[in-house]
Amino acid sequence: MALASDKHDSTLERDGVTQMSAPVAVVMAAGKGTRMKSELPKVLVPVCERPMIEYVLEALAAGGVERHLVVVGHRADLVRETLDGWTGVEFALQSEQLGTGHAVMMCRELLQDHDGAVLVVAGDSPLMQSDSIAALLAEFDREPAACILGTGYRDDPHGFGRIVRGAGGQFDVIVEEKDATDQQRAITEVNLSCYVFNGQDLLWALDQLSNDNKQREYYVTDCPGILKDAGKRVVALDVLKPCEALSINTMDDLAAVEAEMRSSTRSEA
16 A cells, blocks of 8 residues: 555646645445434434534535545435535445444545545534634645644543643544543543544555454544554644534434534524
């Protein structure tokens, strides 16, 4: 597998200057949403009367990402039908849900010749903010990295992977709640499942993923550590806003997100 330092067919050269491919997003949207009390795919559950994934796609487009690879699985045809006509949307099928890393693997062919930024985001995060996406891309353009994690802070970080930093403040590792020590559980900077990868580094890291865990699944959260251990530059950038930590897994989460949206709308009025 070629690494990011190599040249690829998607690299453009204009006036003697090498230019990277435009950024692309992988949107994970294959889940059932069992706890949502709905037969709909999770990303189609309405939030303030609109499918939640539509907010994600709009934020990505407004943040500067025009090509969206939507990974579908549960009731894939319904997701395709709902997003029919959306500009820049392509689909990849995850017929068997074997983890977030496996979801991104389903986009391998679509990313094979991509030489630039790849955002990996969750389709169940309708409070994603376009300026956060733009800030992550600006950092990637300023000083390219193999991976930039978008992080944020939560007063109650329970259930989230903690961002552990070294003595100099650089990213060290993501530690999941179940694996964290008491000291690590006290960390309030958390992983919010929003990443910018260099495309070719991402493909290389996916090849290194293992499903040697209790769930027998592949996790994209392992990719930053794999890249760091390989000597690649990995950065944790705390640019995500508190509202972006409000993803949707339960009906209570849905109510909290809708309340936040209505509050934001009133503030803007």
